[in-house]
Amino acid sequence: MRRRTTESALERTSLVAPRFYTLSDVATLLASTEAQVYALVRTGDLPAIKIGGRGQWRIEIAVLDQWIADQYEATKVYVLEHPILDASRKAGPRKVED
Secondary structure (H helix, E strand, O other), rough: OOOOOOOOOHHHHHOOOOOOOEHHHHHHOOOHHHHHHHHHHHHHOOOHHHHHOOOOEEHHHHHHHHHHHHHHHHHHHHHOOOOOOOOHOOOOOOOOOO
């Protein structure tokens, strides 16, 4: 009689879509540094959870996606409220020729 083979825990978890990112993962995705992501988490700008006795931070994928969307919206508002002057205005007042 054949024994039924069972999947290992590693094989089972590889079939499950990940739910969380590490700070390092987020830093890579945002083309930033772990220190910057940590600062965002510690100031409360980027929601995260702390797990385990060693206090490892995790950021839920859906939360990161929403945070990124929020940042796009905030940037859009900022750009509208702080327009860049055109090149002719940057140079200062124009001389009036007589």
